[in-house]
Amino acid sequence: MSSQTLQHCPCDFCGRDELAFSYLPDGxxxxxxxHVCRYCGLVQSTPRIARTRERHAAAVSGGADWGNVRYGKGFRTGAAMAALSRHADLTGNLALLDVGSNRGSFARAFLEAARGAQLTAVEPDERFAASCAGMPRTELVQARTEHTTFADASFDIVHSCHTIEHLAAPFAALKDHARVLKTNGLLVIDAPNIALIGGEDIVEEWFIDKHLFHFSARTLSRMIEAAGFEIVEQNDPADAINLLFVARKSGAPLxxxxxxxxxxxxxxxxxxxxQHTRARNLAALExxxxxxxxxxxxxVALWGAGRLFDMxxxxxxYDPGTLSLLIDVHLKKHMAERHGVALAAPDALNDDTADVVVVMSRGFAEEISAEVRARAPGAEIILYADLLGRARLGRAA
Ligand SMILES: [Zn+2]
Known part of the structure; x- marks a missing residue:
């Protein structure tokens, strides 16, 4: 089959041949x-190449080739556990299917909280096995979720965190989650929120190569319901980064x-x-x-060496050689330097090492600022959002 025939593929959700080309990602x-589906509105990328098994070196890029450092996922464990505890009795003999366990952050938290539970962890990456060796009450299935075949009605809970957007056929996956759940079984699902790209500050390429589907609250909730669920907890409308839904198996798929x-x-x-906002912001970055x-x-210390710094x-x-310090808590675990500057831990700020700390983060700007004030009370703090705002005004003037 040639790649040309793959260009014409039906919408994964509504099944119609209604995909309208919208955007060619950068890099x-x-x-x-x-593409945007003209019929149901689901945003999706083609061709839907299944992810290869080859692994690239850890890399951070503001372009579409980003995605090898999955440091965002562990941050969602707290939100998933809180949602789960609102809807499930964790003291029971629960069987939980964890789809895309990654390094086992959620798995560990769940087993800790649910002492009688059994966990089945699906993760193709062998690094999970390495990080969760010897974990109790756990069966590891080292496979992609599309290649698993669990029995009907074999789980009380399915947990899926930042996995569905990677799949070649997400609607089929959701219907399979419903199939393997017992009657009234619970789905806790979390995915990136396309609402983020409507923000004023966007500069990095949001449509990265690893994501084939780009959900809004509306498209993901409709897909969950159509797969045979009733949503019992909606996404937090104030969260433009993540879409976390809790749903209960309720009937047959539509x-x-x-x-x-x-x-x-x-x-x-x-x-x-x-596309308009991002082009304007890229110009303002100069x-x-x-x-x-x-x-x-x-x-000058800069905190946050990820995608914003890359852009x-x-x-x-920007000449990174002008920096005194480049701090990144998470990237430091994966790499020694970024753009030729050694990565430092936050404690490098403790001994009056910076006059100014630039916070290069959107989602964690408040938390990072608080930590900077605690470690370096004399330092001036400059936020990325303020820098970009000033630059845009300068360009408009
Ligand atoms: Zn559609």
Missing amino acids: STRGLKV ETVAADPAESAAAMALMNRY MVARELEALKPKR LVREGG
């Missing part, structure tokens, strides 16, 4: 194209999916806004870079 190594012209129009408008370089001779260097032409 995709897979040649992915983003035979047909209804049209959603309002969602389709909203998705197309969101895609247009994203001014951000000059403002930071002009802080010399002050000693600042690559698109803004």
